Amino acid sequence: MFDVWKNVLADIEQSVPHTIYITFFTPTKLISIENQVVKIGTPNVFVVRQLRGKYNKNVIAALQKNGVDFKEVEYIVESSTKIKKKSSGREVLEKDVKTASSVVKSLPSKLPEKHAKILGTGLNPNYTLDSFVVGSNNDLAVSIAKNVIKNPGSKYNPFFLYGGPGLGKTHLVQAIGNEIIKLHPEIKVLYTPTNHFFSEFIELIKKNRGDEFAQKYRKLDVLIIDDFQQIINKDRSQEEFFNIFNDLHQANKQIIVTSDRLPEQIEKLDVRLSSRLTWGSGAIDLQMPTFEDKCAILRSMAEIGGYEIEDEAIAYLAENVKTNIRDLEGQLHRLIAIAELRNKTPLEIINDSSIGEVVVLSRAKGGAIQPRKIVEKVAKAYGLTVEEMTSKSRVSHIKNARQVAMYLLQEEANLSTNKIASEVGVKDHSTVMHGIRKIKKDLKLDFGLREQISSIRGSLYD
Amino acid sequence: MEIEVTQEKLSKALAVVSRVAASARTTLPILSNVLIRAEGNKVSLTATNLDMAVVEYVPVISAKDGVITVPARLLSEFVGNLPKGEKISIKTDGIKVKISADNYRSTINGVVADDFPELPEIDEKEAVKYEIGVDEFKVRLSEVIVAVSNDTTRPALTGVYFNTDGGNLYVAATDGYRLAENKIISGVSSEVKAIVPANSLQEVLRSLSDDMEKIEILFDEAQVRFRMGEIEITSKLIDGTFPDYRALIPKETEIELVLDKSELIRITKMAAVFSREVNQSIVCEIDAEKSVFIVSSILNEVGENRSEISVKAEKSGKVKVDSRYLMTAFNALEEPMVRFGMSAKIGPVLIRNEKSNDYRHLVMPLDI
Numbered sequence: 001m002f003d004v005w006k007n008v009l010a011d012i013e014q015s016v017p018h019t020i021y022i023t024f025f026t027p028t029k030l031i032s033i034e035n036q037v038v039k040i041g042t043p044n045v046f047v048v049r050q051l052r053g054k055y056n057k058n059v060i061a062a063l064q065k066n067g068v069d070f071k072e073v074e075y076i077v078e079s080s081t082k083i084k085k086k087s088s089g090r091e092v093l094e095k096d097v098k099t100a101s102s103v104v105k106s107l108p109s110k111l112p113e114k115h116a117k118i119l120g121t122g123l124n125p126n127y128t129l130d131s132f133v134v135g136s137n138n139d140l141a142v143s144i145a146k147n148v149i150k151n152p153g154s155k156y157n158p159f160f161l162y163g164g165p166g167l168g169k170t171h172l173v174q175a176i177g178n179e180i181i182k183l184h185p186e187i188k189v190l191y192t193p194t195n196h197f198f199s200e201f202i203e204l205i206k207k208n209r210g211d212e213f214a215q216k217y218r219k220l221d222v223l224i225i226d227d228f229q230q231i232i233n234k235d236r237s238q239e240e241f242f243n244i245f246n247d248l249h250q251a252n253k254q255i256i257v258t259s260d261r262l263p264e265q266i267e268k269l270d271v272r273l274s275s276r277l278t279w280g281s282g283a284i285d286l287q288m289p290t291f292e293d294k295c296a297i298l299r300s301m302a303e304i305g306g307y308e309i310e311d312e313a314i315a316y317l318a319e320n321v322k323t324n325i326r327d328l329e330g331q332l333h334r335l336i337a338i339a340e341l342r343n344k345t346p347l348e349i350i351n352d353s354s355i356g357e358v359v360v361l362s363r364a365k366g367g368a369i370q371p372r373k374i375v376e377k378v379a380k381a382y383g384l385t386v387e388e389m390t391s392k393s394r395v396s397h398i399k400n401a402r403q404v405a406m407y408l409l410q411e412e413a414n415l416s417t418n419k420i421a422s423e424v425g426v427k428d429h430s431t432v433m434h435g436i437r438k439i440k441k442d443l444k445l446d447f448g449l450r451e452q453i454s455s456i457r458g459s460l461y462d
Numbered sequence: 463m464e465i466e467v468t469q470e471k472l473s474k475a476l477a478v479v480s481r482v483a484a485s486a487r488t489t490l491p492i493l494s495n496v497l498i499r500a501e502g503n504k505v506s507l508t509a510t511n512l513d514m515a516v517v518e519y520v521p522v523i524s525a526k527d528g529v530i531t532v533p534a535r536l537l538s539e540f541v542g543n544l545p546k547g548e549k550i551s552i553k554t555d556g557i558k559v560k561i562s563a564d565n566y567r568s569t570i571n572g573v574v575a576d577d578f579p580e581l582p583e584i585d586e587k588e589a590v591k592y593e594i595g596v597d598e599f600k601v602r603l604s605e606v607i608v609a610v611s612n613d614t615t616r617p618a619l620t621g622v623y624f625n626t627d628g629g630n631l632y633v634a635a636t637d638g639y640r641l642a643e644n645k646i647i648s649g650v651s652s653e654v655k656a657i658v659p660a661n662s663l664q665e666v667l668r669s670l671s672d673d674m675e676k677i678e679i680l681f682d683e684a685q686v687r688f689r690m691g692e693i694e695i696t697s698k699l700i701d702g703t704f705p706d707y708r709a710l711i712p713k714e715t716e717i718e719l720v721l722d723k724s725e726l727i728r729i730t731k732m733a734a735v736f737s738r739e740v741n742q743s744i745v746c747e748i749d750a751e752k753s754v755f756i757v758s759s760i761l762n763e764v765g766e767n768r769s770e771i772s773v774k775a776e777k778s779g780k781v782k783v784d785s786r787y788l789m790t791a792f793n794a795l796e797e798p799m800v801r802f803g804m805s806a807k808i809g810p811v812l813i814r815n816e817k818s819n820d821y822r823h824l825v826m827p828l829d830i
Contacts (some may be wrong), residue, residue, distance in 0.1 A: 023490040023512070044698035045582040045684040046512040053580040077684040077701060305706075333709035340705035341638045343616060 004066055005030035011062035016055060018377065024050050031078065036071040038063060041078035048075045062357065078241060111333045121181065122191040133300045140167065141284045145172055149179045152187065152222050152254035156281040158245075160263070163286030163351035164458050166326030169258040171284070173224050176256060180222055191224040192218075198237050205236070217244045221253050226261040228277075229266050242284030249276050250277075287454055294318035299327055307336050313346040322369075322412065369460055371423050373412045378405040381456045390425035402426070403435035404453060410436055412460060463500050463528020467520060469541065469548040469563070469822045470517055475507050475520045478536040478669050478693060482516045483509035483534035490579075495531035497578045498552070499505075502527070508581065509534055514662040514697040515581045516669070521692075523549065527572055529575040530554050540568055560743040569599055582696060584687050589680040590652045592631060596674045596690060600667060602644045605794040607667075607828055611637030618702030621657035624681070626650060627708070634707055635660070638826075641707055642794065645820040654681050657704055662686075662697035663704075669693050713810050715803030717748055725798045727792050729769035729813050733759040734785040736767040743828050744788075746804065746811065747780040748773070755802075759785075779806040782828045788813075793821040 009028075013021045024047050031039040037417050040059070046349045051059065052075050059073055131150075144156050159331065161178075163169055171254050192200075204213045223244075231238065248255055257268065262283055263274040275281075289297060298314045301307075309332075317335065321328045339346045379389040382401035391399050402424050407422045417429035417436075426432060442449050476496070483496050490512075497508040503525050540561065544550065548563040557574045601655045603622070611619035616638075631647040631654070666688045670677070674691040676821045687696045733744040737759040745760040754772045760766040781804055791813045792800065799816035813823040 019490045044513065044701075046510065046515070046579065046698060048684070049580050049582040077698075124522050142793070330709065337706045337709045340703070341636060341641075341707075341710070 004068060007066050008059070008062040008068070012055075012058050013436065015058045015061070024055065033068065033070065036069060038068065038070045038073045040073065040075050042075055044077055044347060048077060051075050051371070070232060121189045123174055123177045123189065124180070125178055127171050127178060128306075129175040129179055130435075131300070131304060132168065132171055132175055133293070133297045135289050135296060137173075137287035137289040137293050140170060141286055144281055145176050145283055146254070148254060149176055149183060152184070153252040157249065157252070157254055158277060158280045159254070160277045160281060160283050161256070161258045161286065162261060162283055164260060164288070164454060166324030167286040167287060167288065168325055169260075170226055172273060173256050173258055177224055187221040188219060189222040189224070189304060190220050191226065192430065193226045194228050195228040197225060197241070198231070201237055201240055209241075214240070214244065218247055220248065222256070223248060223253065224256040226258050228257050229261055231266065231269060236269050238273065245273070245276065283447070285450060285454065287450060288322075288324065288368055288457060291318050294321070296334055297328060301332055302336075305333075305336070306347070307332075309336070310345060310347040313350055316347075316350050329432065358395055369412050369416060371409055371419070373460060374408045374412060375405055375423060377456050377459050378408060381452065381459075390423075392425070403439050404456070406432050406435040407439040408453070409458075412457065463498070463530060463552070463554045464524075464526040465498075465500055465505055465552045465668055466523040466525070466594045467506060467550055467552070468523070469544050469546055469550055471520055471522070472550055472659045473538075473541050473544075475518045475692075476534070476541055479507045479509045479516050479518050480534035480538040480685050481668070482511055482514060482665060489729050492573055492577050493579070494534060495573055495578065496534040497529065497575055499575070500525040500527050505623060506671055508578075512579065513659060514665065514695060516665070517581070517694045517696075519692040521773055528554055529577070530559055530572045531575050531578050536570060539773050540570075542741050546566070550744060556804075564625045565792055567799065571793050572708070582685055584680055584682050584685060584696070584772070586680070588747045589682045589687075590654050592654075592679045594647055596677050599646065599677050600670055601796070602646045602821070603663060603667065604744070605796075606633045606635045606642045606644050607660055607663060607822075608794055609635040609640050609642040609823070611635075613637065617658055617700050618704050619657045621700040622663055623657050623704040623707075624679075624686075625655045625704075626653045628695060629762040634704070636705065636707060640749055640826060641710060641824040642791070643707070653805065655704075656681055656686060657700040658686050659697060659703060660699055662695065666690075666695050669695065703744070710810070711822055712803075712805075712812060715809070716806045717775055717779050718801060719748065719773050719775060720816055721755065721771060721773070721800050723792055723798055725771060726800055726802070727789065729757045729771070730785055731793065733757045733767050734770055734789070736761045736765060737785060739798060741828070742785045743782050744785045745780060745782050747773050748778055748804065750775045750778045777806045779804050781805070781808060781811060783825050784828060787825045794823060795821070
């Protein structure tokens with residue numbers, strides 16, 4: 001097919017002045033002939049304009065002469081063959097044609113109806129369930145979310161989701177909202193951050209229009225309240241929320257609440273409300289992902305962003321970023337940006353000691369955790385002194401704390417089992433291995449333990 | 463075609479237009495011509511180099527319809543040398559263009575306009591439009607354009623990246639070793655991501671004059687148009703991907719100092735004197751214990767330089783940077799005081815105005 005273009009160009013060369021040919025035709029190429037449409041790539045709009053406006057007839061004549069079957073000729077802007085580096089270092093030609101300089105127009109007044117609906121709900125359509133990477137850290141939350149999407153307002157109501165910052169709470173609940181709208185377009189969904197909810201209430205009370213507020217919220221089928229720990233200690237506001245909560249709940253309307261801690265840990269939250277929040281689903285938490293989960297998340301992010309990144313680079317990030325998923329994403333973008341900037345691959349950047357460690361990962365690397373700190377934090381969390389915890393005591397809660405410390409020493413400080421043994425005062429590595437195995441097993445079922453460990457882990461990086 | 467116009471008006475318009483034409487490639491000689499078009503008492507001058515085009519409307523005394531192209535430089539130089547205040551008449555006779563003023567006459571051989579490239583059109587309704595005050599545009603764009611790369615093997619970096627984020631329009635440029643970003647319009651409703659060639663922007667900046675108030679910017683998929691006063695400049699966009707630079711700019715730096723700009727420029731220049739043979743690299747250091755900010759450089763076997771400013775800092779840090787990049791950044795700042803941010807480890811230097819957060823200039827560290 002592409003040989004045809006050479007012949008076509010040769011014919012065109014005969015029919016136009018040489019200077020015109022050199023200027024406008026030599027930088028062109030044939031992109032495709034499909035459905036009788038001939039697509040011709042040109043370097044810029046100026047050339048497109050000349051070809052379309054002045055020399056279209058020459059192009060058509062030459063195409064016909066060479067026996068090309070077509071109805072239409074399209075001229076598009078595409079810089080001459082792009083060469084993009086693949087992760088393996090091979091150079092490959094980019095096949096798909098795309099103009100990277102894109103112009104997106106979004107004037108709210110002209111939005112199609114479907115979008116307008118999403119706007120009124122406070123939801124961001126970019127958060128979808130498909131882009132939420134499922135792993136052992138969040139599979140329970142996701143399966144409940146799917147259930148809520150299918151049958152809002154039935155089994156898991158209210159759905160209380162908690163977890164540290166940047167682990168995907170907002171993403172998951174927004175995705176629930178978006179999927180519900182997709183599946184049941186008639187359902188009224190509202191997503192609101194807690195502080196918006198209360199400031200709206202206070203605003204309307206000031207104007208003596210408190211009724212409007214109550215009416216607006218009681219009309220909803222699904223209410224999503226994000227960051228509930230920001231609830232304010234105002235009796236009247238809490239009372240109002242409590243009433244709305246009760247009315248919606250009794251009418252079998254779905255309520256979804258997120259928070260960075262358990263209800264009983266939210267200061268000054270009314271006890272009645274606190275117990276009601278975990279009625280439906282219990283408190284479901286999002287954990288820090290494991291190494292494998294982090295790799296999967298990074299791979300998915302890279303795919304969405306269209307980045308080329310080596311497996312080794314992914315492993316490096318997964319291993320070194322220990323705070324949360326938001327930081328994981330931030331560090332990935334940063335690494336990619338530096339790589340693009342320096343025209344190197346992500347792995348080359350990491351291996352380049354002068355840039356990789358210091359610039360890309362200063363934050364993630366900054367927090368190399370001292371084993372001592374882990375031991376102290378665990379002891380504190382269990383209300384023990386370090387001496388008590390590292391004693392030979394076999395009292396169950398002390399033993400438990402010791403095992404948690406072993407687990408975290410391995411996970412966070414990457415110590416060998418022998419080192420761990422000496423840190424926590426047990427006699428050999430086999431005791432350590434047993435302890436870690438036990439914690440890993442318990443973690444699967446014991447939500448209290450999960451919560452405990454994730455809060456200790458959080459405190460390590462404060 | 464027959465036009466009557468004053469020398470000032472024509473000369474001024476030709477100065478802008480012929481800059482674009484004169485730089486035309488040689489493959490197509492007509493590109494070094496200017497197209498003169500008279501239509502319904504309106505006269506326009508057009509020139510293009512096929513990367514960009516400029517059209518300027520000239521106020522005339524009288525005009526009869528017609529169109530012709532004339533070598534831009536020749537016409538511009540002839541008109542420029544005519545006395546000010548002179549009334550010039552331009553008259554075509556076939557392809558002969560007769561230009562005359564009171565006592566001066568010349569005839570230039572023109573080329574028929576048919577061979578002149580047609581200019582790309584922009585659909586005003588579909589295009590994304592922005593409007594900004596000329597002074598603001600000039601200042602803010604100039605602060606960023608200094609960081610553009612001239613490495614043509616990486617086309618995306620040879621332009622300025624116009625992009626919207628969170629309802630604001632930003633311009634950004636980088637050459638891989640430093641990066642500058644500025645907010646040019648806040649509160650915009652339409653989005654854009656486009657790389658505009660720095661050459662075209664330089665031309666836009668040069669064409670701005672004091673009597674202009676607003677500049678209108680229109681983007682479509684493949685081109686951008688700047689409209690200011692009587693001038694319209696249309697440019698291609700660069701087809702490429704600009705790095706996701708926001709991820710590189712730290713939200714806060716570990717150490718932040720507020721320093722006097724003129725003092726900072728002075729000590730940087732002094733240190734640069736001793737770093738000529740070592741890639742202009744100088745060392746910026748903060749010593750929290752001694753409460754000093756130190757700029758130093760060493761030239762082997764020649765000597766060394768060290769300047770201090772006393773400051774209050776909580777952490778110490780040290781970084782080696784290219785002094786030229788620092789100078790460019792300092793000179794781009796508007797306020798007299800500079801916020802100088804650096805890391806306690808080796809990290810980029812972030813330079814901002816003391817008060818405004820709109821302009822951010824990042825300089826990457828050199829290897830120590």
